[in-house]
Amino acid sequence: MSSEESAPVAAAPEVAGSSKPRTPKVKAPQVPKVNKMAPKAKKEATMVEGAAKIGIEYKKDADFPKWYQQVVTRSEMLEYYDVSGCYILRPWAYKIWQEIQLWFDLEIQELGVENSYFPMFVPAKNLEKEKDHVEGFAAEVAWVTKAGSSDLEEPLAVRPTSETVMYPYYAKWIRSHRDLPLRLNQWCNVVRWEFKNPQPFLRTREFLWQEGHTAFATKAEADKEVYQILDLYRQVYEDLLAVPVIKGIKSEKEKFAGGLYTTTVEGYIPTTGRGIQAATSHCLGQNFAKMFGISFEDPQGPLPNGEARPPMHAWQNSWGLTTRSLGVMVMVHGDDKGLVLPPRVASVQVIVIPCGINAKTTEEDRAAIDERVADMLKQFKKAGIRAKVDNRDTYSVGYKFNHWELRGVPLRLEVGPKDVKANQALAARRDNGEKVTVQHATIVQDVRELLDTVQSDMFKRAKEVRDANVIYVEDWKDFVPALDNKQFCMIPWCEEVACEEEIKEKSARTGIATAEVQDDKAPSMGAKSLCIPLDQPQDKPIVAGETKCVSCGKDAKRWALFGRSY
Incomplete structure (x- = not known):
């Protein structure tokens, strides 16, 4: 990547106090005049005309990789880090991950899953217990071999996944059928030292995820959970991220190494025509239970002759969803202006921008706008709508529009002196640019309905494109x-x-x-x-x-x- 793409882009402060002395406004980027007689440079086919560094310089359909890199950095979702393949998740992205966490965590707890945390270091001997499983990760395992200047007695792997971390302790904790089911989940990071070309969110050396690891007495119980979790993953993508996915079973070649079968939700990226594995729910069968000795006494008791029945091995599942989901969302919904965020996961669902203020605006009109905006924000907060006002007086209205369009805020409300007098505001949708007038008396209801419509329309459009392909x-x-x-x-x-x-x-x-x-x-x-x-x-x-x-x-x-x- 170029130094421009990897370097941080300076951003204006989010809010400037209105009490500060007024300074000249920074105007929105203007489209430069073009000399029609001059030969066009080759890059003009991919560059967005008139774009400045506040915006996106590359067209999504013409240069997708550069478009994607600029969208995720200039929208302040992430920043490149000094270690290749590792990225800083900034608040604008991390909030989306938190919304996913909040929803999914409540759902799995309803199923009886409990959260826990296991160490990130894996002894080499544990990895060697399950060769078929480890083989799939062998080239990607990162090792710790020193502590200070001393060599470790045994190298420690940084977890690529946690089966070999958790299952020795499952064997310790499970003794009787009464100890089942054991259903644990952890929210953590994992490291897979891939040497392929890294891509933010999609292919990274460290990423965040949840990994569920469960054990049951019977296959029927395990099978039921596999598909329950799979449908929760579908809901994360379709109901939260507005991304259509296809539920299915992986082929024998593509299934999880060492497992019995793998179910998946698969996404579609229209710009490239490529699929992407969005999340997986695996039935591990009894393979890992046999390797790690996860067994329990047969609940039927001794045989008729008094001999003990052989121990039974647990049926196990594992399932995971990662921050890759954020990249899929960006690729599916983003446009040449930047991010387009689904309302249900957006950090800011509504941005309120005072408009129509100039040197001739009276102090009474300014005060009326401030009062109206404050009342709107109070109502939104009470209703659980995530809203913010951009009252920076050092930036023009056009600049603010571009700023928040780049960041994908679903709904913009414009409030000027005439709007205050008419008890209304102008609402502009980020997903399709449509504008509609909303009444102040019903502002919460109108905005909520608009956000629901944006969420629904984003999913419908994405699904229509996917289905057509x-x-x-x-x-x-x-x-x-x-x-x-x-x-x-x-x-x-x-x-x-x-x-x-x-x-x-x-x-x-x-x-x-x-x-x-x-x-x-x-x-x-x-x-x-x-x-x-x-x-x-x-x-x-x-x-x-x-x-x-x-x-x-x-x-x-x-x-x-x-x-x-x-």
């Missing part, structure tokens, strides 16, 4: 062209690992034209199975012995979703 492919000749057209392919599939590997190889040969030049995987990336959707198409049933796999021609088992992926 899920293509049913029943002939291989149509598969790669659909991928190159930035679409998902739903295909009849045999579900064999060899076939999936062949599909990835065949679909990578032609390459793909993409603006994502910073991602070394993108130009030649082949398709992989994203999931086998839980909701199979009712109007296109798989007929045993008749419906054939699109790739290998063997009998198809189910419809599967394939695509290029992050």
Whole structure:
């Protein structure tokens, strides 16, 4: 990345006291005049005309990586850190994560899950207990080998995930069926020292997440929880972040290493046409229980001859949601002006901006606007609406509009002298730019309805785009062209690992034209199975012995979703 993209961008203070001496206003960026006779520079195809450093210089559809980097930094969601692949989550982003935490934490507690915390260091001997599981993380494990100038007796891994941290203690705590179920969750960070090209939120060496680890006496109990959690993840994306996802089961090749089966919610990024694994809920079966000795006495008691029954192994699940969700939200909803935040997770849902004030405005009108704005904020606070006033008198109204549009605030309220006299305000939506007049007498109700409408419309638009780009492919000749057209392919599939590997190889040969030049995987990336959707198409049933796999021609088992992926 360029030094400009990685360097912090100076931001004006959030609020300036109105009692300070008035100084010349900073005007909103003006679109420069263009010499029509001069040859256009090549970068003009991707740069937004007239953009200054308060805004976004790159168009989303033309240079997606640079657009994304500028949106997440200039909106003050995050800042680049001195360690590659690690980022500072600033309050504007962390508040969104807190809203997700608050909602999800209450939901899992209703299910009987309890929060806990386990250490971040993993003894090497613990990792070696489950080779199949660790193999998937081996290249990404960060190790601590020294304390000061002394070598540690045993190297310690920084947790890439916590199965091998937690399960030795599950074995200690579970002795009887009465100790089950054991359902723990922790909110923590993990480190995966990936050497791929890092991307803020999406592919980072340290990230925040929740990881649930549960143990049950029976498979039926474990299965039930897997799908309960999966639907909670769907709700996080669809109901909070306004991002449509597809629930499904991972293929044998893509499932969690060492687990029995993996369920997933898969997102779609329209600008690149690529899928993204949004969250996963795994049934681990009894594999880890056998490795770590998580067993309990058979509740049926001794055999008729008095001999003790062999101990039973617990059925286990694990499930996780990460700060990757913030990046998915940005990519799906953002536009050339910056962030577009869903109201339910926005740090500021409503920004109130006094307007129409100039040198001729009387002190009485100024005082009336201040009084009206203060009353609005009081009402919003009482109603639980997160609102803020921008009364900085050193910045023009246009500058303030740009400032908050960049940050994606869902609703802007403009209040001027005429609005006060008419007992109204002008509301502008960030998602589509529409403006509507709201009455002061019903300001809370009107604003709440507008926020609900914005939330609903954002999801509907994203879902319509996603649905239009899920293509049913029943002939291989149509598969790669659909991928190159930035679409998902739903295909009849045999579900064999060899076939999936062949599909990835065949679909990578032609390459793909993409603006994502910073991602070394993108130009030649082949398709992989994203999931086998839980909701199979009712109007296109798989007929045993008749419906054939699109790739290998063997009998198809189910419809599967394939695509290029992050």
